[in-house]
Amino acid sequence: MxxxxxxxxxxxxxxxxxxxxxxxxxxxxxxxxxxxxxxxxxxxxxxxxxxxxxxxxxxxxxxxxxxxxxxxxxxxxxxxxxxxxxxxxxxxxxxxxxxxLTETTADLTFALLMAAARRIVEAADYIKADKWKGWGPYLLAGNDVYGKTIGIVGMGKIGEAVARRAKGFGMDILYHNRSRKPEAEKEIGAIYSSFDDVVTKADFVVSLAPLTAETKNLFTAEVFAKMKKSSIFINVGRGPVVDEQALYEALKRGEIAAAGLDVFEKEPISAGHPLLELPTVTALPHIGSASxxxxxxxxxxxxxxxxxxxxxxxxxxxxxxxxxx
CATH class of the missing domain: 3.40.50.720 (NAD(P)-binding Rossmann-like Domain)
Structure with a gap:
């Protein structure tokens, strides 16, 4: 047989x-x-x-x-x-x-970052719902990406590919990883930083960390409280690295500005998930490599x-x- x-x-x-x-x-x-x-x-x-x-x-x-x-x-x-x-x-x-899947996932990561920053999904839903009745100077105003600081947590191959895209947008690049990446520092201009420096200084905190015993619930209420109120959190790594209740509370209280999420603690999530109730959350169904x-x-x-x-x-x-x- x-x-x-x-x-x-x-x-x-x-x-x-x-x-x-x-x-x-x-x-x-x-x-x-x-x-x-x-x-x-x-x-x-x-x-x-x-x-x-x-x-x-x-x-x-x-x-x-x-x-x-x-x-x-x-x-x-x-x-x-x-x-x-x-x-x-x-x-x-x-x-x-x-x-x-390195480059494809990096494309999605940066697309999610931009969508969360510029409120792309919210704006698309706004016009489809026939809410566009006129123009105003702050109508659906988002956040600039160009020239800001990105902080990458988990600088593997995908992290390096995201950093290359960020360089094209004139961003300052901080990263935290288990080991330093001298070539990325030299070629891309990425700066090795402590985890605390990444989360406190970055305008965009991007998690691409694998799920390990050390990274589970890495992003807690205390971590979100350290971020800038204008910061945007992006997760295209693994859902369980984030305390989702803490993220929900941080967004609801305005401790951070927005989040772009491609992964969740338990997947698939349903329409009743608390994070989906927040207009500041751009959520995707784990499609990082989906080309x-x-x-x-x-x-x-x-x-x-x-x-x-x-x-x-x-x-x-x-x-x-x-x-x-």
Whole structure:
């Protein structure tokens, strides 16, 4: 029998042709509705390989159910949804999709920053609601971007790409990261700063930090209180790095001016989410890398990784490299 591969969302057939030509492949029959937990567990029991989404919980229970499971290809740069220790213990290769989505996510980050600053979504809704009856000097007036200070928390490849865009807007660039980036400092003019300096001095505080034990709830009420009242908070990293109740209160009290959010603590969120009630919040449904070209490249990379592992070769982008030793 051919090895069995389960894909947790529906994808275009042409993007997974490498798999369908060689293996038995089944896809969950929805593009944007997650497979129920019982389905994931049942499929894991049969699968040799899985292509999963960041919202799929690939924990010890699921991995232990996968008696034949050899590879989990996560369609994301992040992999905090996968229990790496449990996968490694069982000899299961975990892969991700780094590098291929850097520029696309940076585009979205800067677009969200500009949309929040210039009230783009609010203005579009205003005209669609037939509220535009005349012109006034401060009608839907937002904040300038050019010449301001951006503070980037999490200066990985996406952070550096955002910094390059900020340089084109004549912005001063502060950044905080676990390690300094001398090349970015030299080429882009980014200035390494403490976390406190970033949040107190920046006009735009941009979180691109991965989710770790250290970064969970990094942005608290105390942090928002340190920001300028005119500052705008942008999060395109991970939702749980933010205390969402603290962010809501800071926005409601006017401690910060606005927020642009592509990620949330628990996803998907519903229309009743408190942050969505605030006109100063520009919210997106986790679409950081969602361009047709980039998502297609990501799927093909996942497919290639599954194929090579099930064929006995080494995949391109392994997260738990120790499993190959």
């Amino acid at each position: 051919k090895p069995y591969v389960f894909i947790t969302r529906r994808m275009p057939e042409e993007t997974i042709a490498d798999l369908t030509d060689r293996f038995e492949v089944k896809m969950w029959d929805h593009e944007d509705i997650p497979a129920p937990r019982e389905v994931l567990l049942a499929e894991a029991k049969k699968a040799s390989g899985m292509i999963t989404m960041l919202s799929d919980k690939i924990d010890e229970e699921l991995l232990s159910a996968g008696e034949n499971l050899k590879v989990v290809a996560n369609l994301a740069v992040g992999f905090d949804n996968v229990d790496l220790e449990a996968a490694t213990k069982r000899g299961i290769v975990v892969t991700n999709t780094p590098d291929v 047709t070209e980039t998502r297609t490249t990501m799927i093909r990379l996942c497919s290639a990784n599954v194929k090579v592992v099930l064929s006995g070769d080494t995949p391109k982008t392994v997260v738990n490299k120790e499993v190959l030793q």
